[in-house]
Amino acid sequence: MIKVAVTGALGRMGSEVVRAVQAAEGMEIVAQIELGDNLADELKYSDAQVMVDFTIPASALANIRTALASKVIPIVGTSGLSPADLDEIRGLCETHQTACLIAPNFAIGALLMMQFAAQAAKYLPDVEIIELHHEKKVDAPSGTAVKTAQMIAAARTGTPIPRPETAFESHAGATGAEVDGVPVHSVRLPGFVASQEIIFGAQGQRLSLRHDSLDRTSFMPGVVLAIQKSASLKGLTYGLENLL
Numbered sequence: 001m002i003k004v005a006v007t008g009a010l011g012r013m014g015s016e017v018v019r020a021v022q023a024a025e026g027m028e029i030v031a032q033i034e035l036g037d038n039l040a041d042e043l044k045y046s047d048a049q050v051m052v053d054f055t056i057p058a059s060a061l062a063n064i065r066t067a068l069a070s071k072v073i074p075i076v077g078t079s080g081l082s083p084a085d086l087d088e089i090r091g092l093c094e095t096h097q098t099a100c101l102i103a104p105n106f107a108i109g110a111l112l113m114m115q116f117a118a119q120a121a122k123y124l125p126d127v128e129i130i131e132l133h134h135e136k137k138v139d140a141p142s143g144t145a146v147k148t149a150q151m152i153a154a155a156r157t158g159t160p161i162p163r164p165e166t167a168f169e170s171h172a173g174a175t176g177a178e179v180d181g182v183p184v185h186s187v188r189l190p191g192f193v194a195s196q197e198i199i200f201g202a203q204g205q206r207l208s209l210r211h212d213s214l215d216r217t218s219f220m221p222g223v224v225l226a227i228q229k230s231a232s233l234k235g236l237t238y239g240l241e242n243l244l
Contacts, residue, residue, distance in 0.1 A: 002227055005031035005048035005072070007039070007063050013054035013077065013216055020220035021052075027227055039063060043070045050075055050230050052223060056138065061085055068096045073233065075226045076102045077219065079143025090236040099233035103240040104143030106222030110196065111241045113211040114148045117198045118155040120207060124200035125158035128176065132187040132195040140186035144196055146179050147239060152198075153180035193218075 004021050008014040009032035021029050031046035033039060043051065043066070051067045053060050057080035067074040068089075081089075081102065093100050105111065121127065131145040160181065169175055176183035193213045200207040213219065222240050229243050237243070 002027040002230065003030040003047055003049045004028065004227060005033060005043055005046055005051045007033045007051060007053045007059075008035075008055040010034055011054065013219070014052075016216045016220060017052050017054065017223055020217075020224055021227070024224045024227075027224075035059075039066045040070055043067060043072050048072050050227055052077075052227070054078060057081055057085075061089075064089055064100060065092060068092045068098045068100060071096060071098050073098060073230045074100045074102075075223065075230065076100070077104075077106055077223070078102075079104050079146075080139035081143075086236065086238065093235045099230070099235060099237070101226050101230070101233055101237045101240070101243075103222070103226065103238075104147040105194070106219040106226070106240055107194075107211065107213050108222055108244075109218070110144060110194075110211045110213070111222070111239075111244065113196065113198065113209050114144070114151055115241060116209055117148055118151040120198075120200050120209070121152040121156035123158075124202050124207060125156045125160045126201045127152055127156075127160075128183040128185065128199050129179075130185045130187065130197045130199070132189065132192045132197075134192050134194075135188050135190050137188060140188070141177060141179065141184045142186070142194070142196070144194070145184045145186070148196070148198060149179035149182035149184060152182050 031042045033042050050073045052075045054077045060078035064074045131142045176185040195212045197210040
């Protein structure tokens with residue numbers, strides 16, 4: 001049995017993780033950790049092997065540090081971690097000889113969307129991303145959008161059509177933020193969980209790829225998969241697609 005600790009266990013995502021692990025074979029919840037608990041002690045006395053974290057970026061980074069120092073594998077779905085944060089985590093994995101998985105998205109459909117986008121980018125270099133999340137999401141753009149833009153930028157072989165020299169924004173940000181040369185637009189509204197649309201444009205045609213998470217349970221098969229494969233991880237793994 002894989003022994004699993006869950007941080008933020010009473011939160012929207014944390015409670016779903018608890019239910020998913022309890023329903024899965026070959027794993028068990030040994031600690032449900034909340035703000036104010038001593039994480040190092042909880043991990044030590046529960047004998048946890050894996051820690052699942054869907055908290056906010058500031059908390060997640062501190063939790064990752066503690067888990068790695070405790071020789072517990074963090075599986076993290078928190079977005080908003082910076083490249084510098086990832087570099088630090090990569091170094092801590094090496095120092096403590098303990099693996100870590102950080103995934104911007106755990107929905108299998110979203111991972112497929114991102115991979116399809118990378119394939120399309122080889123032939124259609126002109127693309128923009130629209131990501132839509134619930135009103136309580138604090139970071140923008142989403143980690144999924146950033147990862148998608150990075151995958152598109154790495155895969156595309158052509159050069160996007162430049163904006164006209166006379167182009168301007170009458171209101172700053174109207175054309176979106178650029179992530180690795182890909183415009184990204186963030187929407188925060190009630191009624192959404194997590195959605196993303198990738199729009200490719202070309203002469204006389206348009207290709208749209210869209211994924212919608214209608215419920216937080218959409219992320220749970222990916223979380224269970226990550227836990228199942230946690231023992232095979234080495235160092236820092238960024239993106240659940242590496243386990244598919």
